Amino acid sequence: MEIDDLALVLRAKEGDQRAFKVLVERYQRKVYAVAHGMVKDREEALDIAQEAFVKVHRNLDRFKGDSAFYTWLYRITRNLAIDRIRARRNESVGFDEAVGSEESPEPGFLSTRLDADPQKTALRRELAAKLEDALAQLPVKHREILLLREVEGMSYEDLAATLDIPKGTVMSRLYHARSKMQKLLEGYLGEGDDRLALASGEGEG
């Protein structure tokens, strides 16, 4: 039976490093994926993931269990990633940053260009790169909410707690983030038949 996060945190607080190791192994992939989505660099994402766990460990005594362990962990990861972005690129992370078109994407554009079951779509490296490029063009507030929603599958409630915003803002932010992503991908995927083949996974062995 899997030990729940809170029990592991309590044991880690008492100095049980094996318990903390279980927590690291449980979340390392997703923490890395969130960090990678934010900074787009493998080594830097690994570094952030490691730093996030070390910071969590250092502050274990502050964790009272009022919120889920992973919302706390992702909040720390996200803050570290934002610090790196600021330091590395001197990138503005203001929430009023306007990137991407404000026009709505063409309804159905994305879904009709992907496989009928998008989960089965073979995600070629080039398409993944396009997705990363599109994500990188979003304001940080949109990038992070998409990452937390899609990587971790966080509920709106958890998103509100992690990002410290009202649930209504979660809905609004996700709507704008997805609209911008779709608009950006529309540009990538709408450039000829080869793009469509790429997206649909044709020719995959």
Next chain:
Amino acid sequence: MDVRTDRDLLLTAFADDELDEAERAEIEALLADDPQAALRVADDRALSSLMRASFDQAADEVDFTGFADSVLAKLPARQPSLASRLRSLLGDAFGQRPFQFALGGAVAVAIAIVASPYLRPHESPGLLLAGDPSAARVIDMDALGDHETMLFKTSGGATIIFVQESP
């Protein structure tokens, strides 16, 4: 121009299965009559699937073998709280050496009873003035080298220091 409406937000939340029953029924009725809205929901879901696949792929490309150990190597040793150490030590004492522990505790309390008139003569001139030995409670405990030290406090305020050899 893009005009955000409540309907747009509800469509996004519907795609995420985050609506309550009434809102969901409302959107389902809307989708039945509005193919454009249905396409919007399909787009949101397609994007979600695409992003999840992409993030999975990114994480798959990383070998996490040894990652947790490298994190642990960077951690300072945590000093557990006094309460934690007390629980741990008491648990060990009762679990592994119950007779020795009980005997040691009884001897410590007896010493306190006998010694208390000398330790606090102005306040405790007679026997048992150190307080009720049955109410003695552990107030601190520590282990140093090959000895364990326990501090007891009686209901009369006397402090008992009990030292025993570590196993």
